[in-house]
Structure formats: structure tokens, C-alpha cells
Amino acid sequence: MSIPIFKPVTHVIFGLDGTLLDTRRNHRKMFTKIVNGYGKVFPDNLLLQILGKQEMDIANSIIYKLKLNLTHQEFLQKVRDEEEKTLKNATLMYGVEDLLEHFHRQKIPMAVATSSSEKSFLMKTDHLKNIFSVFHHVVTGSSDPEVKDGKPAPDIFKVCASRFPGNPMNSEFLVFDNSPNGVTAALAAGMQVVMIPDPILSVWYNMSSANATYVLNSLEDFRPEMFSLPRTFPSIEPNFSDRECPVFRDTERIHKKTFTKIAKDHGKEFPDDLRIQILGKQEMDVAILIINTLQLNLTPEELLQQARIEEEKELQNVQLMNGVRDLLEYFCRHKIPMAVATSSSENSFHVKTAHLKNIFSVFHHVVTGSSDPEVKNGKPAPDIFNICASRFPGNPANNQFLVFEDSPNGVTAAIAAGMQVFMIPDPMLPKELTSNATHVLESMEDFCPEMVSLPPRGS
Numbered sequence: 001m002s003i004p005i006f007k008p009v010t011h012v013i014f015g016l017d018g019t020l021l022d023t024r025r026n027h028r029k030m031f032t033k034i035v036n037g038y039g040k041v042f043p044d045n046l047l048l049q050i051l052g053k054q055e056m057d058i059a060n061s062i063i064y065k066l067k068l069n070l071t072h073q074e075f076l077q078k079v080r081d082e083e084e085k086t087l088k089n090a091t092l093m094y095g096v097e098d099l100l101e102h103f104h105r106q107k108i109p110m111a112v113a114t115s116s117s118e119k120s121f122l123m124k125t126d127h128l129k130n131i132f133s134v135f136h137h138v139v140t141g142s143s144d145p146e147v148k149d150g151k152p153a154p155d156i157f158k159v160c161a162s163r164f165p166g167n168p169m170n171s172e173f174l175v176f177d178n179s180p181n182g183v184t185a186a187l188a189a190g191m192q193v194v195m196i197p198d199p200i201l202s203v204w205y206n207m208s209s210a211n212a213t214y215v216l217n218s219l220e221d222f223r224p225e226m227f228s229l230p231r232t233f234p235s236i237e238p239n240f241s242d243r244e245c246p247v248f249r250d251t252e253r254i255h256k257k258t259f260t261k262i263a264k265d266h267g268k269e270f271p272d273d274l275r276i277q278i279l280g281k282q283e284m285d286v287a288i289l290i291i292n293t294l295q296l297n298l299t300p301e302e303l304l305q306q307a308r309i310e311e312e313k314e315l316q317n318v319q320l321m322n323g324v325r326d327l328l329e330y331f332c333r334h335k336i337p338m339a340v341a342t343s344s345s346e347n348s349f350h351v352k353t354a355h356l357k358n359i360f361s362v363f364h365h366v367v368t369g370s371s372d373p374e375v376k377n378g379k380p381a382p383d384i385f386n387i388c389a390s391r392f393p394g395n396p397a398n399n400q401f402l403v404f405e406d407s408p409n410g411v412t413a414a415i416a417a418g419m420q421v422f423m424i425p426d427p428m429l430p431k432e433l434t435s436n437a438t439h440v441l442e443s444m445e446d447f448c449p450e451m452v453s454l455p456p457r458g459s
Contacts, residue, residue: 006192006213008228009174012103013160013186014135016114018051018178019196019219021090021124030082031062034075040066051179051198054115054150055079055142080120087124089269091260093196095220097131097428104134104427105322105442106230111135113160113175115150117142130272130428137163151181154189161189174227176219183212194222254318258310259290262303268294276429281409282343282378283370308348318352320359321424323444328362334455338363341388341403343378345370365391380412385419402452404444408433422447 017023032042046065050058059072059079068075103110112132114121118140125132132138139160141147146159161170175186175193186193195212196219216222225231256275263270274293278286287300287307296303331338340360342349346368353360360366367388369375377383389398403414403421408429414421415436423437424444434440441447450456 006227010172011109011168013111013113013175015177015182019176020096022093023090026086034078035066038068057150090124095218099219100134101427109136109164111160112138113156115141130430152184154185157186157189258307262306263294266296285378327444330457332362339388340366341384343369379409382413382417385414385417411437
């Protein structure tokens with residue numbers, strides 16, 4: 001099926017609330033609670049009008065429309081008090097982390113243009129510092145002296161664009177925003193804009209999104225090639241000898257999405273530091289850690305069953321990471337023995353790899369830590385790598401092995417097994433958690449075999 005093609009862009013600007021952060025319901029509840037305290041009702045059409053506006057403009061609109069007996073400062077103080085309670089643990093919208101990682105890997109310059117004040121922005125994102133570190137800069141419209149007029153005026157996007165090096169033209173920017181005011185502002189700045197509107201405001205859908213360059217239900221649906229940006233998940237040919245080296249989705253994103261949904265269904269948040277703690281662990285250890293940390297009223301078996309149901313469809317089509325195909329072909333060509341050591345169960349491994357049997361046939365064996373009776377302790381214990389090494393013929397010493405890993409737990413386990421380990425970390429992972437690896441790569445494509453006395457790639 002053909003997709004629409006728009007003018008090429010080189011830079012990207014994101015709105016914050018409702019675009020990157022899932023704060024839309026919180027704002028509605030927050031304003032409703034404040035005005036209810038004065039015997040008023042907060043209507044949805046008023047929410048539509050204030051979406052994307054600066055804080056003082058929001059205060060003006062609500063006080064004037066609802067005839068509240070409050071000063072602007074009193075109203076904003078009540079808003080800040082409520083924000084402290086409800087927005088300190090704001091979560092990312094679906095699709096955000098995948099898209100940011102893709103742009104970051106492709107070196108697409110990014111910034112945030114939010115109508116929030118700097119103080120409000122820092123409060124909402126303090127627990128997401130690693131993720132927001134990928135942005136070149138952030139413009140906070142309610143406190144930035146260069147932003148004279150708030151959305152729907154174009155000031156904030158013009159100021160945001162001007163702070164990139166190289167003086168890119170406004171027409172080279174793509175804006176992601178969820179509000180009608182943000183769409184109007186971006187278009188007035190001479191930029192294209194993809195809108196992700198609030199579905200609850202669908203009564204006003206035509207009015208709120210008709211002017212947008214393109215409209216999405218979620219950032220998960222965004223196709224970068226529509227704006228001449230590098231594709232996220234190009235198709236892969238099943239033939240192992242194919243030399244094409246595309247970019248593929250990894251499973252950690254699917255796992256995070258799953259656990260975020262399960263936690264949310266039980267009224268909890270799934271924090272990024274917990275995601276890092278469970279990376280590489282066996283399934284039962286993951287379940288126990290999540291249940292204990294989030295105090296979920298579930299047994300480990302119940303949580304794992306929910307996770308399997310959530311993930312089954314997506315994991316059946318999971319694809320190789322960037323550079324894997326070429327590297328496996330290189331190792332095969334030079335007859336270098338290979339194996340897989342995964343903390344997944346055997347059943348989970350087969351679900352994820354059934355459509356890639358030709359590729360996984362090159363491995364001498366696979367150790368599935370969550371179901372292998374010989375693996376007594378999961379990563380960061382060295383058991384899985386010790387067992388994996390022992391199943392090669394010829395009894396090679398552990399110091400003759402090189403491990404490729406993405407998780408801190410995996411790195412610790414490999415080092416404890418006396419092996420060298422090259423780490424390909426999630427770009428959002430704090431750098432200090434990569435320091436124990438023998439070497440760190442951005443991608444398998446960057447692996448240089450000569451570093452560990454293997455033949456050059458071209459040989």
C-alpha cells in the first residue's frame with residue numbers, strides 16, 4: 001500500500017504534554033478539581049481552547065470563562081500544587097521511546113518546544129532525564145523571555161528552530177504536537193506538523209486536526225520515510241545470504257511496553273530504573289522483582305501469563321537488530337563457533353525466532369536460562385555463560401569466549417564467567433552502567449574483529 005509523501009525535513013521538534021508525556025487526563029482532572037472547589041464545571045470545549053497555551057494564558061482563559069474569584073497567581077499556585085501530586089511520575093506516550101531512539105541513532109537533531117514553564121518541565125521530566133538527554137535543547141514558553149507570544153502564535157517554534165546550529169530553515173522542520181493551538185503555531189512558523197489529537201476530543205476532531213500536515217492515532221504509527229527521514233523498520237528477506245543490513249526493532253522495547261501496560265492496569269507506573277534492573281534477568285526473577293517493587297497483587301505466574309498474552313503477537317514478528325545479519329554471516333564464513341545464551345524460556349525463544357529459523361540454524365546451541373535445569377542462577381550470576389561454554393566441543397577455556405550483550409546484568413555475568421564482553425547498550429541507558437564492559441558499541445555494525453584477534457571483515 002502506498003503512503004503519502006511530504007516535503008523532506010532534517011530536524012524534529014516535539015511538544016511535551018500529550019505528545020511525549022501522557023499528561024492529558026491529569027490536566028483535565030487537575031483543572032476539574034480546582035474549578036469544582038468554586039462550584040464550577042470544567043467543560044471539554046474549554047480544555048480544547050487552552051491546549052498548548054502558556055500558563056498565564058491558561059489562567060486568563062479559565063478565570064474569565066468560569067468567572068472564578070481568583071487572581072492569576074492564586075490559580076497558578078493551585079495548579080502547581082496539583083501538578084506536584086499528579087505529574088511527578090508522568091509516563092511516556094506509546095511509541096515515544098522507540099521513535100526517539102530511532103532518531104537518536106540516525107542522528108536526527110531533536111528539540112522540545114513546550115508551553116510549560118521551566119520549573120514545570122523539570123518537575124514532569126526529572127525521573128526521565130536519560131530519555132530527555134537526547135534532545136539538543138528545550139524551549140519552555142511560559143518562562144523563556146524570547147517567546148513573546150504563546151501558541152497559536154509561531155514564536156515558540158521559531159525560537160526553538162533558531163537554537164539549532166547551522167541556521168536550518170523553518171521549512172526543514174517537522175513538528176509533533178497534540179493540540180490545535182500547536183498545529184496552528186507550527187504552520188504559522190512555516191513548518192510541517194504531525195498531529196496526535198486527544199481521542200476524547202473527537203467531537204471537535206475536524207476542527208482541531210483539519211489543518212495538520214498529517215494526523216496519527218499514536219507515534220507508533222509514524223512512518224519517517226513520509227518526510228524523507230530514515231525508515232525505522234525496513235522489510236527483511238528471509239534468505240540468510242542477503243547482504244542487506246537494515247534496522248530492526250528489538251525485544252526490550254516490547255517488554256517495556258508490556259510491563260508498562262500491566263502496571264498501569266493495576267494503577268501503578270513502570271519506572272525506567274526498574275526496566276534497567278530487570279534487563280537480562282530470568283523470567284521468574286523479572287516477575288518477582290516487578291511484583292515486589294510495584295507491590296502488585298499478582299503471583300509471579302499470573303504476571304508472566306499476562307505478559308505472554310500481551311507479547312505473543314508482537315514477538316512472533318520481532319526482527320534482527322542492525323548489523324546482526326552481516327556479523328553472523330562473517331562468523332559463519334570464518335567457521336567461528338557461535339551460541340545463544342538468553343534468559344528467556346525455551347517456549348519464549350521459539351515464539352521469537354520461529355520465523356527466523358534459517359538464521360538461528362547457524363548457532364551450535366542455545367541455552368534458555370529460564371527453563372534450562374542446569375542454569376541455577378540468572379544473570380548477573382555467571383551460570384548461563386559457564387553452561388553455554390561447556391556445551392561446545394573441545395572444552396575451550398572461558399577466556400577464549402567473546403560475549404555480545406545489551407544489559408548491565410549480562411555484562412556482569414560474562415565478566416564473572418571470565419569472558420570478554422562487548423556491550424551494545426540501549427541509547428537511553430546511563431553511561432555509568434556501561435563502564436564494566438570490555439568495549440562498548442553503538443551497533444553490531446561497528447564491531448571490528450581485529451580488536452579480538454579475529455580475521456578482518458573483508459577477508
